[in-house]
Amino acid sequence: MYKFTATIVAVILLSINLKARAFEIEDRKIFEAASVADAGSVTGIGLSELKIISSTDLNYFEPLVRQYQLQNPNVTVDYTVASTAEMFKAIHAEQQPFDLVISSAMDLQMKLVNDGFGKSYLSTQTAQLPSWAKWRDLLFAFSQEPAVVIASAKGMDDLSIPNNRQELITLLRENPDRFRGKIGTYDLRVSGAGYLFATQDVRQSDAFWRLAEVIGSLSPKLYCCSSNMIDDLESGELLLAYNVFGSYAAAGLSEQQDGQIVPMLDFTHLMLRTAMIPKYSDNHLNAGGFIDFLLSDSGKALLSSDAQLPPIQSEPVTESPHLQPIRLGPGLLVYLDQLKRKRFLEQWTDAMIR
Template sequence: MRNITITCLLIYVINILPVAAFEIEFEETFGDNNSVSTIQILSSTDSERFRPVINGFIKRNPELSVHYVTASTTEIYTAIANENTTFDLVISSAMDLQMKLANDGFTKKVTLTGNGNVPNWARWRSEVFGFAQEPIVLLVSKQDFFDLKLPKTRRDLLALMRNNPDIFINRIGTYDPKISGAGYLFSTQDSRQSDTFWRLAEVMGRLNTKLYCCTSKMIKAVDSGELALAYNVLGSYANAELPLDSNAQVIALEDYTQILLRTAVVPLASKRPDLGTRFLDYLISAEGQDILDKLAKLPSLNNFEISKLANRKPIRLDSGLLVFLDKLKRSAFLREWDAALFQN
């Protein structure tokens, strides 16, 4: 009998993870309790978003079950690099942290049956594989922008915030790069794209911007009217979670829209790397990509809407991602960030 079992977090931590366990957000087991084998997946993608993909995989592989654990991108890195956990597949939106895991020898080289389904720009060696794209967008409150012209560029946004402090004071949200690996990636890539980023950060600081761990909380805050805008939000989450009559509106800025890759790696410590590879093969298959697009609402590698975005700037999956993970570079960046955001 197929069912979904939400496993007790305490039992999982005691029996599977080291004593100094990383912080788990949620976990769920999909498939038959009497399955032959269970694939252990650690991911930063919400289980509700990934559910259609997992169900599609189990339909094709009924003898298997999937134990799906979600955590922040930073906690995921910690689990693999520092705690030697034994997951079979690791999925993350923090491309740089995935690259670091591979570069530092924590991932396996794998051979995929559908290797040709992954273009060269979406893979690094035979260790890091992109399977979905993600536009990084601006989210605005319609009620607050009723009498304002919607910004098309970051310069427009900068001018709006400077000229309307009464609307935006205490009502701007963005990622906290200190606790969010994805947020740190977006901010550092922003700083490489344009000098406007630091001017934007300084104005956000003067307006007492609120910092968040994750996109879902920013989406809810804009939709409720608590925030007037949220900067650097995962576009697919916003498009999937917001109802048609939502107060929130998604804007892909035209000066550039960063496009990240959701990536997957098979950890070196995996007890069943064959199963991790099998699931990854399904992710990049025609069926898996179709489910990602249509049911999970996570843009596939060949998503048409992404290809139409004006001035899209894909974040390259290469060793350049490691630059800002250098300890000195990271410390310097976060000091500059603090100086901009927390002004006395």
């Protein structure tokens, strides 16, 4: 029997391994190698470490880490959670010795590898990824998560459910009083994911700016995170939320019936959660093994069941043409340009905040 003696230790006490740190971390947990726990003593023979820095909350990833350790009992996993921006700082500016960077911020991940911070990794698992789900054996996507609109069924009862952005704009224009103060969306100034979704929307269609104008006129509530929007929709504070992580929505809305996902059939972007191995990694083989695990059948099964993160599948993308994965590539760097970002946020603020 495997005995997991994973211990949560105060973050502050455990910063020995890390360099003098300037980036902020939100959570940290060390999953000790099973063989250490069984033997009761640290012999150090055959043991190795895997230091993951991730933007994904611990509770989503814990089952995955445990399953990985079942297959790799000699690996101690050190899982650190930070915001995407802080993670970028940790790797790009501070070059912290992490072995694996898992982030939902595709653009920042892309910039990390573009600026030469990635270490290439090639395996049979990564070779099977569709071309849009990896970039040059440096960056690998393992989940595809749609940006969705969620709405309260009770609040929308007599209204027709919009199927695309044009219908959504019309709906909001025709019922301003009902939606005033009841619309939630990301605050692009603080949320990387929100910024990525918005910039991709702009790239796809002019409707985004008209939608922003309409939402802006209805005193929207701005959020940092998807989960807060989902919570507020459940509590009745919101009638509608735009560009929510579909994976979180599916998880948060499943238990109660009120909130529902409204599919946007004109286009729905799929954000790819990606992993990259920093070139300063000391345990890049473990990191590669973890990527392979995420892409393996057992990893995929756990991703969709326990972590509620839909694994990469090339078929649904071809079957449902409105699902469009955001392609990994240098195009993502454009909206990271400081001047571009400044201009975009100015435009967005003009439209959204009155």
